[in-house]
Amino acid sequence: xxxxxxxxxxxxxxxxxxxxxxxxxxxxxxxxxxxxxxxxxxxxxxxxxxxxxxxxxxxxxxxxxxxxxxxxxxxxxxxxxxxxxxxxxxxxxxxxxxxxxxxxxxxxxxxxxxxxxxxxxxxxxxxxxxxxxxxxxxxxxxxxxxxxxxxxxxxxxxxxxxxxxxxxxxxxxxxxxxxxxxxxxxxxxxxxxxxxxxxxxxxxxxxxxxxxxxxxxxxxxxxxxxxxxxxxxxxxxxxxxxxxxxxxxxxxxxxxxxxxxxxxxxxxxxxxxxxxxxxxxxxxxxxxxxxxxxxxxxxxxxxxxxxxxxxxxxxxxxxxxxx
Amino acid sequence: xxxxxxxxxxxxxxxxxxxxxxxxxxxxxxxxxxxxxxxxxxxxxxxxxxxxxxxxxxxxxxxxxxxxxxxxxxxxxxxxxxxxxxxxxxxxxxxxxxxxxxxxxxxxxxxxxxxxxxxxxxxxxxxxxxxxxxxxxxxxxxxxxxxxxxxxxxxxxxxxxxxxxxxxxxxxxxxxxxxxxxxxxxxxxxxxxxxxxxxxxxxxxxxxxxxxxxxxxxxxxxxxxxxxxxxxxxxxxxxxxxxxxxxxxxxxxxxxxxxxxxxxxxxxxxxxxxxxxxxxxxxxxxxxxxxxxxxxxxxxxxxxxxxxxxxxxxxxxxxxxxx
Numbered sequence: 010x011x012x013x014x015x016x017x018x019x020x021x022x023x024x025x026x027x028x029x030x031x032x033x034x035x036x037x038x039x040x041x042x043x044x045x046x047x048x049x050x051x052x053x054x055x056x057x058x059x060x061x062x063x064x065x066x067x068x069x070x071x072x073x074x075x076x077x078x079x080x081x082x083x084x085x086x087x088x089x090x091x092x093x094x095x096x097x098x099x100x101x102x103x104x105x106x107x108x109x110x111x112x113x114x115x116x117x118x119x120x121x122x123x124x125x126x127x128x129x130x131x132x133x134x135x136x137x138x139x140x141x142x143x144x145x146x147x148x149x150x151x152x153x154x155x156x157x158x159x160x161x162x163x164x165x166x167x168x169x170x171x172x173x174x175x176x177x178x179x180x181x182x183x184x185x186x187x188x189x190x191x192x193x194x195x196x197x198x199x200x201x202x203x204x205x206x207x208x209x210x211x212x213x214x215x216x217x218x219x220x221x222x223x224x225x226x227x228x229x230x231x232x233x234x235x236x237x238x239x240x241x242x243x244x245x246x247x248x249x250x251x252x253x254x255x256x257x258x259x260x261x262x263x264x265x266x267x268x269x270x271x272x273x274x275x276x277x278x279x280x281x282x283x284x285x286x287x288x289x290x291x292x293x294x295x296x297x298x299x300x301x302x303x304x305x306x307x308x309x310x311x312x313x314x315x316x317x318x319x320x321x322x323x324x325x326x327x328x329x330x331x332x
Numbered sequence: 333x334x335x336x337x338x339x340x341x342x343x344x345x346x347x348x349x350x351x352x353x354x355x356x357x358x359x360x361x362x363x364x365x366x367x368x369x370x371x372x373x374x375x376x377x378x379x380x381x382x383x384x385x386x387x388x389x390x391x392x393x394x395x396x397x398x399x400x401x402x403x404x405x406x407x408x409x410x411x412x413x414x415x416x417x418x419x420x421x422x423x424x425x426x427x428x429x430x431x432x433x434x435x436x437x438x439x440x441x442x443x444x445x446x447x448x449x450x451x452x453x454x455x456x457x458x459x460x461x462x463x464x465x466x467x468x469x470x471x472x473x474x475x476x477x478x479x480x481x482x483x484x485x486x487x488x489x490x491x492x493x494x495x496x497x498x499x500x501x502x503x504x505x506x507x508x509x510x511x512x513x514x515x516x517x518x519x520x521x522x523x524x525x526x527x528x529x530x531x532x533x534x535x536x537x538x539x540x541x542x543x544x545x546x547x548x549x550x551x552x553x554x555x556x557x558x559x560x561x562x563x564x565x566x567x568x569x570x571x572x573x574x575x576x577x578x579x580x581x582x583x584x585x586x587x588x589x590x591x592x593x594x595x596x597x598x599x600x601x602x603x604x605x606x607x608x609x610x611x612x613x614x615x616x617x618x619x620x621x622x623x624x625x626x627x628x629x630x631x632x633x634x635x636x637x638x639x640x641x642x643x644x645x646x647x648x649x650x651x652x653x654x655x
Contacts (some may be wrong), residue, residue: 149531151528151530151531151540151541151559151561152528152541152543152557152559152561154479154557156477158577158582199642201524201545201644202545203545203547203553204553205474205475205551205552205553207474207550207551208472208474208579217474218474218475218553218577219553220475220545220553220554220555221545222524222525222526222543222544222545222555224526227530228528228530229528230526230527230528230541230542230543230557231543232543232545232555232557234475234477234553234555236474236475236577238474238475238577238578238579238582239582239593240580240581240582240593240594240595241595242593242594242595242596242597242598243582243593243597243598244597244598254481254541254559254561255561256531256561257563258563259481259561259562259563259566259571270562270563270565270566271563271565272563272564272565273565274565274566274567275566275567319522319644320644321524321642321643321644
């Protein structure tokens with residue numbers, strides 16, 4: 010299968026292993042001036058045959074699936090366009106940076122011509138898969154806490170504008186929201202949130218910190234914190250954490266390791282293997298579903314609205330008809 | 333000095349070392365049927381001479397300071413009564429379980445006849461003192477996260493009624509609020525919170541989980557989670573955590589250990605010694621101040637109100653005149 014890609018700003022590396030097996034690529038910029046050169050070099054180095062298209066719309070003709078990860082604010086339009094034409098889309102998360110754009114993607118996806126999967130690759134890591142598999146051992150889940158802490162590093166210029174970036178909640182905290190939703194297996198009900206953009210080292214209006222407090226169905230409570238405060242000298246780029254507390258035990262992950270405390274005491278769990286969710290997506294298997302891709306974007310955008318407005322936001326039945 | 337104690341439901345063990353040095357105790361029940369027997373046995377075992385009073389008011393005559401830790405809902409009345417008579421009070425936290433009761437304590441304390449210190453002993457532990465001492469090395473504080481997780485165990489019957497217990501936020505989460513306030517050194521501005529009381533194993537209306545999201549002065553964000561979900565087989569009773577993220581580094585504590593990540597990488601810090609804050613209080617030294625004792629109780633009670641009402645609560649200038 011020939012796989013297309015629009016832009017190369019995001020996590021297209023998740024697709025590499027399967028792409029090598031498929032062997033062929035067609036690439037196009039997603040906005041004026043976006044260079045695809047770096048992507049082309051990496052793909053050719055992996056032995057993937059690369060062609061370039063002038064207009065990204067050309068990819069619909071010959072590609073069995075399209076990877077969309079151009080500038081954040083452009084992804085929704087491109088994704089919706091392909092879905093409308095029956096081309097499966099593997100999109101950067103969030104799949105849209107505004108509720109209006111998300112509605113367009115939702116309509117295109119719910120027309121049912123092709124599936125959509127967002128790049129929630131962190132749900133297929135060894136540590137998360139280990140946490141997930143151990144959940145039945147901790148009874149009823151009551152509270153979940155997720156952390157995303159990154160090095161700031163050097164960010165592209167468009168990270169400094171809300172219109173082109175989207176914000177730290179849709180970009181970073183969304184992974185925490187996704188773990189929580191996947192682990193709890195029930196919908197969110199309400200969210201309160203707060204962000205701060207001070208001391209962002211010249212990155213425009215980009216937030217440096219975010220906190221989300223969520224109420225879920227059945228009284229499950231959850232929190233997500235995200236920040237760009239991880240020191241450059243830290244031993245890794247990201248400091249992902251997850252803690253799931255249930256009626257019979259607590260499971261926790263940090264530094265890619267997983268610890269379980271239950272009626273037998275505390276111990277570390279052996280890790281499961283990474284799962285190739287892009288391959289699963291191409292084969293119509295599990296991976297990330299269309300509904301999850303849309304729903305997690307919706308929750309992240311409402312959490313951002315909760316932070317912007319300083320008010321609790323309902324996350325109810327509204328979702329499937331928010332337009 | 334003769335030290336009095338009303339009730340023995342709380343953390344009077346913090347006073348033991350200094351009490352031994354002072355050598356004398358006068359004990360009284362704080363509510364009908366409260367037995368002081370267990371406390372008397374422990375004190376005598378430590379070589380402290382014990383006398384019993386029929387009425388707790390009798391302690392004002394001969395005691396240089398009074399420890400107040402009877403049933404939660406009774407502490408405020410007793411504390412205010414002693415403060416009004418110029419007797420220094422070392423009180424269980426929260427110093428009151430309602431804003432009305434807190435106002436009575438505040439008026440008595442602000443009359444200035446005697447100091448008040450709440451039992452924020454967890455601020456004088458080796459790990460917290462180590463975190464505090466390392467704070468100047470992480471630049472400007474931007475985000476703080478605190479965790480309190482306890483074994484449920486067997487709780488007294490009065491934990492099962494909000495009127496006599498007060499709730500998990502004023503009783504447990506308050507320590508997280510205190511660490512955060514002490515570390516950040518600036519006031520709180522707003523709080524959102526949520527609690528849940530399901531699966532509480534027959535403990536009436538007692539909450540099992542709580543989450544607080546706080547905005548502080550200068551855009552510092554903070555969160556506190558508290559739960560009674562720690563398994564009985566866990567290696568310790570409590571799982572206290574604190575993470576302080578600043579512009580130049582991150583300090584973290586878990587399992588009583590402290591880790592610093594900064595421009596030089598990641599490393600564990602040697603622990604400072606425990607501090608006897610009750611001794612400091614008796615000698616008019618540092619320890620916990622009257623204002624901190626009142627303010628942290630105020631913040632905890634407003635956080636509880638935020639959870640009960642499902643709305644953000646302002647925590648502003650209001651404090652010094654909330655009546």
